[in-house]
Amino acid sequence: MATHTTPTIRPTTAAAVVPDVKPLLRRPAVEAATGESRSTIYRKIERGLFPKPVCIGRDKNGNASQTGWPAHEVAAINAARIAGKSDEEIKKLVVELEAARTIGKEA
Template identity: 45%
Template structure:
């Protein structure tokens, strides 16, 4: 059987792959975030301080990561040409939404 005819193949016209579709609650550690955002660690933390990126979720004393869904939302806003003020509003909204999860 041809792999392109396999039922697990992505159908023509399907949307692009999004990791959060596979793992809805996926998180990105610093190395992954650096790769996705194409920024250095100091720049990442400067964005967090400036409220241009959500703060990481702490999982322990030495473990933290960013929800992939939040990173995707912020990247989508950047791609759409949103201003820094609009990004800050989005970051506040995303951070507040964490409190309503569970």
């Protein structure tokens, strides 16, 4: 007598399909995650205390029309602030985070 087994169906997650996903946060989510206003975030970017956003969309003229921040970068800045890092240490961290974006990128 043949036995019939039901195949196991496993739920598919984004991590299973694309294991190296690094989520991007739009500005309102960054504001919520940091507790900072839009103007404070951009002032910190100008001072080198927060990473620049990455382009995630362009308009018909090729200008960046949509931007976001890698979630791990926002988390790293938050962790550094919580740890009491100085502004100079934060600036070094920002340089490292932004430099890491190009690692493995083909020229």
